[in-house]
Amino acid sequence: MTQPVPPSFKDVGKSVNDLLGKDIPIHGSTLEVKTRTPSGVTFKVLGVRDTKSGAISGDLEAKFEDRKNGFNLTQAWSTANVLRNHIELENHIAKGLKLELISSLLPDKQAKNVLVASTYKQPGLHTRQFLDLFKGPIFTADAVLGRDGFLAGAEASYDVKASKVSKYNLAAGFNAPEYAITLQGLGNLSTYSASYYHRVNADIEAGARATYDSKSAADGRVNLEVGSKVYLDNAAFVKAKINNLGVFCLGYTQALRPGVKASLGLALDTAKLASAESSAVAHKVGASLTFES
Incomplete structure (x- = not known):
């Protein structure tokens, strides 16, 4: 049987x-x-207003896709005056191989960065390599092996200038059509995470994630987050989640019409519901509106 x-x-x-x-x-x-x-050019405009700081940021992006020849060009300009370029070439040298050149420029500070990347995908194998030319240089590589639903992966970064491994992470899991289990060791194996996802049926999804950070969890506490998603109909769904600190989050997403989607979010710190002074800090609300054509 061919592996995915x-x-x-x-x-x-x-x-x-x-x-x-x-x-x-x-x-x-x-x-x-x-x-x-x-002609195959996609434009995206993104605007974000942060509730805490009140700051408004924006991003203008244009992407040209030539799927027949496996070529993509993306250019973006943000309100922070950052210019980004992303060139992708796929299936040119070998089937399953994608080459990327990612650059960013901040003209005001004359700061720049260039990232050369490659991705190689085959049944049972997914590898990526990145070379950050102006930071280090730093070479990062990761790989995931898969067989019969079982996954095993690793990631490592090597700082060429310092001649040392600067980052390493591990992951393992099992993916089935209805559920998935994942174990991860991140932050140079200082943070451990275990998660579970279950598609109960066509209308209900549920999941949980437990995280232990050995650097910050002096009391040995494990952070736990549990959530679910329920489809109300073909055009709307509700999400709810809660963590062990008592923060309860609720989200509602509605497709208003084809290509128009609105989402509303609410976060309540249930441990501070009776505290009027801290309510503005403890509780959060937000919204998003997406137009696509």
């Missing part, structure tokens, strides 16, 4: 990460507009 291509190292545990992290906008207001021209 496993996820990349950063996407190991993606199901539970998306369940607990997406579609619950509690840190501010977001407006995103995506449009696509007949």
